[in-house]
Amino acid sequence: MAPQPHGPRRALSPGRLRRTLLAALVTAALAVPVAGAARxxxxxxxxxxxAAPLASASSGELAARYAAGRDAVRAAERSAEEYGARKRAAALHAMAGPGRRFLTFDGRDGGRSAEVVGDLAGADxxxxxxxxxxTDLDRYARFRSGAVALRDELRDAHGxxxxxxAWLGYRTPATGSTASLTPGRADQSAPALxxxxxxxxxxxxxxRITLVCHSYGSVVCARAAEGTPADALVLYGSPGTGSDTAADLHTPAAVWAGRGAADWIADVPHVRLPLPAGSELGFGTDPLDPAYGARTFDAGPGGHSDYLVPGSTALANxxxxxxxxxPRHA
Known part of the structure; x- marks a missing residue:
């Protein structure tokens, strides 16, 4: 989600919350088809x-997967060039560069990929x-930079x-779109995660495996939590998870939540409103609310896009x- 100004917080009545969210949904539903031609x-x-499921992290098996991933990136680059999508072709050219390691890659529908930063074969x-x-292939560089920063912090600060x-395993919604206000995309992508x-x-x-989940990605992680063999879930910049409590995620993993002091997402109404066909609008309880039951960490003074900035409190924690x-507390 793109950064927005962080203004003073005002309590909204339930009726006003409902009207605000429904107005946003209607606006998004009207806007998305207009923008569709440039998707x-x-x-x-x-x-x-x-590709067969990864059976081991041996150097030979990983090398074969990385080679197949590079071939898929290069094929997508050629296709983008033929289509005239120069921005996409340039992004893919960089992704096929030396040292890049993709366990999976699919250039269709905005892109799906899983890129390894670091040595997976020896990782504990x-x-x-x-x-x-x-987040998509055209805007992938920022996503990867966060992965690099997190790997470097883990390696350098903690040995x-x-x-x-970097798991781009689903078609992420556009900020403010209908899809960003409902859990549909998260429900669809949870089995893949x-x-x-x-x-x-x-x-x-x-x-030790930790899911590190930003913004709408925290909804994806929450939907995938039950049955996922992770040791911890870190929800940051979260609009809510679609669950009332951390216990409702039905996971033995430790659930952590943090939000930067200047993150505009704190002003998103934490409600869940029923929609036709069994869907919902909004994501319910704030994960930082004590009633949610997550463990909280200090995410520092930053905004919505600042959590993985090198040197930040959020990244360190x-x-x-x-x-x-x-984590260290202020």
């Missing part, structure tokens, strides 16, 4: 070759980074043998949680 998802790409700490809204996986983490657990059975340590 990143429109850029074509070939289907990648099918694995963080799976799950993005929020407005951990760490790998971070659950299966991916299960692969990592099978490949590195002794590693997220890395400590991923390392199995207690």
């Amino acid at each position: 990143p998802a429109d850029v074509p790409a070939p289907a990648p070759a099918p 700490r694995i963080a799976v980074l799950v993005p929020g809204a407005d 951990a043998r760490a790998a971070v996986v 659950r299966a991916f983490v299960a692969e990592l657990r099978a490949a590195r059975p002794g590693a 997220i890395a400590r949680i991923a390392d199995g340590q207690e």
Whole structure:
């Protein structure tokens, strides 16, 4: 979700909350079709070759997966060039560069990928980074920079043998769109995240695995939590998870929540309103509310896009949680 000004907070009545959210939903529903012609998802790409589940993190198996991933990126780059999508082609060219390691890659529908930063074969700490809204192949560089910063913090500050996986495993919603206000995309993508983490657990059975979930990505992680073999969930910049309490996630993993002092998402109404066909509008209880039951950490003074900035309080504490340590409090 893109940064917004952080203004004074005012209590809203339930009736006003309902009207505010419904107005946002209607506005988004009208706006999205108009913008549809420029969607990143429109850029074509070939289907990648099918890959068997990752059975181990041996150097040979990982090398084969990384080579297949690079081939898929290059094929998508050629397709983007032929289509005339120069921005996409440039992004893909960078993604196919030396040292880049993709466990999975699919250039269709805005892009799906899982890129490893660090040495997965030797990692005893694995963080799976799950993005929020407005993340796709055209805007991938910022997402990856956060993964690099988290890996560096884990490695340099704590001495951990760490790998971070940037998991772009779903079609992220646009900020303010209908999809960003409802859990539909999260429900659709949760099985893929659950299966991916299960692969990592099978490949590195002794590693500590942490899901690091930003904004709408926290909804994805919450929907995937039950049955996902993770040791911890870190929800940051979260609009809510669609569950009233952390216990409702039905996970033995430790659930952590943090929010920067200047993050505009604090002003999002924490309600859940029923919609037709069994869907809901809004994501309910604030994960930082004591009633939710998550463990909280100090995320510093930053805004919605500042959590993984090198040197930040938020990054240091997220890395400590991923390392199995207690975060530092202000």
